[in-house]
Amino acid sequence: MTTRPPSRGGSGRKGAGPSRSGPPGRAGRPGKPGTFKRPERERTGPRTSALDAAQRAAQGRGEAAKHAPWRPGQEPRDREAHDEQDALTRAPAEAFDEAPRRARRPRAERPDAAEAPRPRRADAGPRVAAPVAEGPTRREQRASASATLASGVQTLIVEEDEAGMRIDRFLTTRFPQLPFTRVQSIVRKGELRVDGKRAKPNDRLEPGMSVRVPPLKLDALAERPRSAARDATDADFIRSLILYEDAEMMILNKPFGLAVQGGSGTVRHVDGLLEALTGKDGQKPRLVHRLDKDTAGCLIVAKTRLAAATLAKSFRSRSARKVYWALTAGVPRVAQGRISTYLAKEEPTDADARMRVAKHGDEGAAHALTYYAMVDNAAQKLSWLSLKPVTGRTHQLRAHAAHIGHPIVGDPKYFSIENWELPGGIQNRLHLLARRIVIPHPRTGKPVDVTAPLPPHMAQSWNLLGFDASRYDPIVEAPEA
Secondary structure, rough: OOOOOOOOOOOOOOOOOOOOOOOOOOOOOOOOOOOOOOOOOOOOOOOOOHHHHHHOOOOOOOOOOOOOOOOOOOOOOOOHHHHHHHHHHHHHHHHOOOHHHOOOOHHOOOOOOOOOOOOOOOOOOOOOOOOOOOOHHHHHHHHHHOOOOOOEEEEEEOOOHHHOEEHHHHHHHHHOOOHHHHHHHHHHOOEEEOOOOEEEOOOEEOOOEEEEEEOOOOOOOOOOOOOOOHHHHHHHHHOOOHEOOOOOOOEEEOOOOOOOOOOOOOOOOOHHHHHHHHOOOOOOOOOOOOOOOOOOOEEEEEEEEEHHHHHHHHOOOOOOOEEEEEEEEEEEEEOOEEEEEEEEEOOOOOOOEEEEEEEEOOOOEEEEEEEEEEEEOOOOOOOEEEEEEOOOOOHHHHHHHOOOOOOOOOOOOOOOOOOOOOOOOOOOOOEEEEEEEEEEEEOOEEEEEOOOOOOHHHHHHHHHHOOOOOOOHHHHHOOOO
């Protein structure tokens, strides 16, 4: 039988007439057998109360027995008893047998009332935090990570001060004795997962991410005893390179031939020398960017992890401005211009492979953009170029200079001009200098502007060719990307 609900506008009085809800010709018409009569009820309010809705919702969730609302007009016994009852409903199941009987007894009569605190609701007000013991230092954290190096699969959580770190740098920081080549290998093979997904070595991490590290199958190395005399020597050498320093960062004048990071056959490098400046809290100065081994000039080092993350973001957002000087073969036809290509490694598995100019869409190809300006030239044979890289690809300036037909003098990888001889007095060393860098300070945001002097072999060439190093540099005013 199909009926319509009775009209809300009906009289509702006792003895009201028959319902006219049915359609014509069906049961429900007046005077027919089976006529439906509206049940008698009192007009005391809405047909569905808030209590009914709450009970139906609780039954749908299977919580009717746990959260039984009190009936309208019936107040809880008292706030304290209600809090206890609500806390007990959220207690573990094994506590339900004993807890209800205790809840029915007055609090003053409980034998453990003095020592057992009353359960608190989540909204019961502020809670006074207990004093927290001081956590381990960075040195202790690294030692703990190193101790578990061969313990099997591990899951590491990215901390706040590790935001923006590359995955390969994250692993070398957590596991100092793990070779960098091994780090790149496990990432390249997909053995490392970030939030359950494969990652690339240059992917960036965010706080809270989980990094799954596979069994590394290495013997935990005993901590190498450090020599106080060697540390003092290394510390003095690093301090002799400082061009700028404050509490958060320093800028070094990296000499020609000194590697920035270790690798195959590389024992002495900037990253290793910085160990001598490790503080009492275990904080070691850390690299923010890199220069090629044979490139001299400005190299930024952060003193804290927070400063490192902030400075790294400045490089990624291209807030940092870098100016390089180079001595190149030949003279460009256009005195000031723009070089825009895609670059990719010739050997993707080789960390120090030669870069080639690629096409958009090629595997591993990344866009590279450089502005250049010729400051001076010598007899139409050699040029003093000022270079401003907008992007920061591997070997970008060296590959771009070779791409326009004017490779950098002394470049063993990209100089390929046949039958070309060095002028007398010029050393066969890479003539590339990270001359100037301007970057926002990690704490104040104000620009830090530092200039590096010419290295000895470039100073000799500049003097021989008659170049004036104090001359106006046109690339400083070059257009932006």
